[in-house]
Amino acid sequence: MLKSSLLLAALLLPVFSAANADDYKAGDLLVSDPWSQELPPNAPTVAAYFVIHNQGDSADRLVSVDTPVAAEAQLHEHVMQGDLMKMQKVDTVAIPAKGDLTFAPMAYHVMLLDLKDRSKLRDGQHFPLTLNFEKAGPVQVEVSVQKAPPMATHEHMHAQ
Template sequence: MLKKTLLLAALLLLAVFANAHEYKAGSLLVDHPWSMQLPPNAPSVAAYFTIDNQGASADRLLSVDTPIAGQAQLHQHVQVDGLMKMRQVPSVEVPAGGQVSFSPMGYHVMLLDIKDRSQLVEGQRFALTLHFEKAGALPVQVVVQKQAPEHSH
């Protein structure tokens, strides 16, 4: 009985660590990187996360890269003439003591020229590296989900 209890406790602990989705670089904390499962024949997919700047000075996300795509671009949805349009942006400022959310219909990372579709199915993870002006490179693991998390809308 004690062995079963210890085994169960160990498995629960692993589950907690497997779901821990926070990455830190300097004063920046990146929380829960995620992406939707790639629909059949879709040429691109987006990645989302939250950046929390716990420091006293602003930083800037300059670029992103991943081995599963030929290109990873910073994008933002903007309203133009009453229509939502997606535009590439050169960088994203993360204000001191502030937070920037990469979410559907807001900032997001567009992954283009997908090289490895096998990693874009529910339950898989893929590597993404965020390049900040001050904090430097921050490698994260993006979890692929079938649906957007409730907090992402």
């Protein structure tokens, strides 16, 4: 009896571990660790971040994003122009085959504009964000709102 219980527990451990992870799958893409920093008082915008892992043999593109907490969600990147770091809107973001792409502060990110539901943007809250990929299609993730950025301790939290 004890042996079969241990075997069952060992078989179910990966299922429970996967269910607890902040990973979302769409085709060959895996979206990990979606988060946003807590909205400061009176801030007109907020950004969302995550990591996209492309496990497939062909590239894909993130073509748009949607969320019910904002009237508009845009893809943005930070670029150096002369001596200044500038944020700019981009139409799509390429996800390389067999590669990772990190959305992070001072890099690619999702900018949420004209915020509708500020109560979902406080520490400890979550909100849905739909990522629309050219090939993999849509995937809805739950963005975790935090007072401070998470520690980059996962092995996949590296720049592209």
